[in-house]
Amino acid sequence: DADVTQTPRNRITKTGKRIMLECSQTKGHDRMYWYRQDPGLGLRLIYYSFDVKDINKGEISDGYSVSRQAQAKFSLSLESAIPNQTALYFCATSDSLIRNEQFFGPGTRLTVL
Amino acid sequence: AQSVTQLGSHVSVSEGALVLLRCNYSSSVPPYLFWYVQYPNQGLQLLLKYTTGATLVKGINGFEAEFKKSETSFHLTKPSAHMSDAAEYFCAVSTGGGNKLTFGTGTQLKVEL
Numbered sequence: 001d002a003d004v005t006q007t008p009r010n011r012i013t014k015t016g017k018r019i020m021l022e023c024s025q026t027k028g029h030d031r032m033y034w035y036r037q038d039p040g041l042g043l044r045l046i047y048y049s050f051d052v053k054d055i056n057k058g059e060i061s062d063g064y065s066v067s068r069q070a071q072a073k074f075s076l077s078l079e080s081a082i083p084n085q086t087a088l089y090f091c092a093t094s095d096s097l098i099r100n101e102q103f104f105g106p107g108t109r110l111t112v113l
Numbered sequence: 114a115q116s117v118t119q120l121g122s123h124v125s126v127s128e129g130a131l132v133l134l135r136c137n138y139s140s141s142v143p144p145y146l147f148w149y150v151q152y153p154n155q156g157l158q159l160l161l162k163y164t165t166g167a168t169l170v171k172g173i174n175g176f177e178a179e180f181k182k183s184e185t186s187f188h189l190t191k192p193s194a195h196m197s198d199a200a201e202y203f204c205a206v207s208t209g210g211g212n213k214l215t216f217g218t219g220t221q222l223k224v225e226l
Binding site: 004040041042043044045048058090092101102103104105106107 | 122147149155156157158159216217218
């Protein structure tokens with residue numbers, strides 16, 4: 001079984017709709033991250049969480065919100081989706097005791113029409 | 114602030130030829146450096162990492178990278194390319210203990226017969 005799972009894997013939605021992307025991990029890591037990937041831009045950090053009560057904005061947090069429901073679960077919400085949020089979204093985890101290595105989920109491909 | 118530059122968004126090599134993917138970083142403190150690989154329709158997988166110690170780092174699938182502080186570089190090499198190496202490769206940098214990664218824009222490697 002995958003250590004980091006993301007649901008859904010693909011989603012097509014319309015402008016203005018609320019969307020939630022979910023991430024779960026069985027690695028027992030305390031830190032979780034959300035990135036978006038766009039062609040030619042690499043991965044950019046949206047939000048990150050060092051534990052359940054510690055949530056921080058990344059470099060491109062506008063238009064997104066997150067919730068850390070438990071150590072193993074970290075969800076990303078788009079309150080009112082817009083077309084330029086069409087992208088591939090990745091969740092990642094890391095262990096604060098293991099320097100800086102992050103483990104990635106398989107990604108969610110989101111299309112906003 | 115830290116940043117990563119990957120020279121060449123697309124690199125094409127013949128099967129059996131040397132693979133060289135370039136990465137330069139900018140960091141005001143000693144960096145941790147990473148190479149990740151992304152196969153089609155998959156998440157990112159760690160190839161190798163440099164934290165401290167030996168500057169020549171060996172990774173999976175025959176890849177290696179050398180940390181050169183004087184050149185602020187961390188280029189990825191493989192002596193002999195295989196068709197299965199075709200993928201997108203990302204260099205990333207992290208500083209301090211925050212586990213936050215800054216990614217380059219990626220290099221798409223194509224391997225031709």
